[in-house]
Amino acid sequence: METQFDCVIDRYQTASLKWDNVRSMFGVDDVLPMWVADMDFMVPAPVLEAIRQRLEHGILGYTERPDSYFAAVSEWMLTRFNWSVRKEWIHFAPGVVPAISFIIQAFSSPGDKVVVQPPVYYPFMNTTTNNGRQVVYNPLKLANGRYTMDFADLERKLAPPDVKLLLLCHPHNPGGAVWTREELTKLGKICLEHKVLVVSDEIHADLIFKGHTHIPFASISENFAQNTLVCTAPSKTFNLAGLQTANIIIPNPQLGAVFAAHMKTVHLVRPNVFGTLATESAYRYGSAWLEELLDYLQGNMEFLVDYCETNIRQIKVMKPEGTYLVWLDCRALGMNDEELNQFLLTQAKVALDGGTWFGPGGEGFVRINIACPRATLADGLKRIGQALNAWEASKR
Ligand SMILES: Cc1ncc(COP(=O)(O)O)c(C=O)c1O
Numbered sequence: 321m322e323t324q325f326d327c328v329i330d331r332y333q334t335a336s337l338k339w340d341n342v343r344s345m346f347g348v349d350d351v352l353p354m355w356v357a358d359m360d361f362m363v364p365a366p367v368l369e370a371i372r373q374r375l376e377h378g379i380l381g382y383t384e385r386p387d388s389y390f391a392a393v394s395e396w397m398l399t400r401f402n403w404s405v406r407k408e409w410i411h412f413a414p415g416v417v418p419a420i421s422f423i424i425q426a427f428s429s430p431g432d433k434v435v436v437q438p439p440v441y442y443p444f445m446n447t448t449t450n451n452g453r454q455v456v457y458n459p460l461k462l463a464n465g466r467y468t469m470d471f472a473d474l475e476r477k478l479a480p481p482d483v484k485l486l487l488l489c490h491p492h493n494p495g496g497a498v499w500t501r502e503e504l505t506k507l508g509k510i511c512l513e514h515k516v517l518v519v520s521d522e523i524h525a526d527l528i529f530k531g532h533t534h535i536p537f538a539s540i541s542e543n544f545a546q547n548t549l550v551c552t553a554p555s556k557t558f559n560l561a562g563l564q565t566a567n568i569i570i571p572n573p574q575l576g577a578v579f580a581a582h583m584k585t586v587h588l589v590r591p592n593v594f595g596t597l598a599t600e601s602a603y604r605y606g607s608a609w610l611e612e613l614l615d616y617l618q619g620n621m622e623f624l625v626d627y628c629e630t631n632i633r634q635i636k637v638m639k640p641e642g643t644y645l646v647w648l649d650c651r652a653l654g655m656n657d658e659e660l661n662q663f664l665l666t667q668a669k670v671a672l673d674g675g676t677w678f679g680p681g682g683e684g685f686v687r688i689n690i691a692c693p694r695a696t697l698a699d700g701l702k703r704i705g706q707a708l709n710a711w712e713a714s715k716r
């Protein structure tokens with residue numbers, strides 16, 4: 321049965337980072353973009369309708385978040401994650417990555433250390449070094465096709481007094497792990513013991529596959545809540561990344577005051593009119609659409625796994641528990657990273673995120689974005705499969 325997500329929409333000439341910036345990013349034009357995390361799906365109809373109606377009004381002046389906005393965010397967190405979030409905990413930021421950067425500025429000093437768990441979403445490293453802080457790695461370990469955390473190493477890495485923050489990617493991009501209560505509890509206790517603040521990036525929290533449950537880090541205990549800044553946004557869930565709207569949830573009033581004061585210094589105190597409206601309407605009216613999306617993404621994920629097992633055996637798929645990003649283990653091909661990236665671009669003609677972008681442990685991997693119509697996904701996989709067959713034939 322065809323669904324709305326099967327509709328292929330031409331995104332060229334829309335100033336799309338994913339589609340129109342391929343040349344500046346990869347140096348080529350004629351490739352299928354399956355990189356960067358936005359979806360090739362239309363935003364839920366009620367959200368588009370709310371934006372349309374607001375546009376009809378014709379005046380787009382300064383905007384504040386109305387009470388109904390906060391109520392919609394809180395209700396979403398309660399109904400989806402059983403997490404009770406108060407209005408005063410919800411801070412504005414023009415995106416999760418900007419928020420992480422502001423948090424680094426507000427809660428550490430130049431030269432301090434920030435712990436990340438690679439391979440991980442690359443802006444975690446960039447925002448740290450761009451702010452003059454040092455990145456400390458607590459590398460994830462690969463066990464039975466899933467990443468796990470190395471707690472013994474974490475204990476050591478958090479011990480020095482100049483370690484101020486830990487950036488947690490939950491669910492994990494690029495590995496797709498939805499961290500369990502047990503994993504989160506162990507991590508949280510170590511952070512409390514060493515007085516290291518946890519920045520929990522939960523931007524992918526709504527995108528969870530069957531059999532897994534997202535647990536907001538701050539919902540685990542009051543002690544964790546008091547030591548955590550949770551970064552959330554509707555942008556991945558509802559494909560709203562271009563509206564630059566995120567909600568940073570900070571239950572500890574002292575931490576909240578420090579964050580708010582910092583946002584005042586850069587005068588990022590007022591949101592975007594459409595971002596505000598889209599967030600509220602997505603959280604209010606988007607859950608049925610999200611259920612359909614999750615079914616479709618589950619289908620795409622299973623399609624990818626089957627396709628690779630049947631046709632591209634040289635590439636091992638790390639089956640994700642959440643997110644629409646899939647980590648592909650290409651180490652069996654025996655190419656170095658430069659060769660692998662060039663092969664995918666020039667032979668397979670697909671643009672994926674290179675594994676080394678994600679830091680140590682990313683070598684020999686690439687990340688594919690499966691939030692596209694199944695026909696597009698099939699096209700991308702076919703390109704990879706055919707290019708690999710031709711490459712192997714050329715070696716014989
Ligand atoms: C883990 C993670 N955090 C943050 C972002 C981007 O957030 P924003 O666009 O709100 O800065 C992404 C996008 O891919 C992501 O995967």
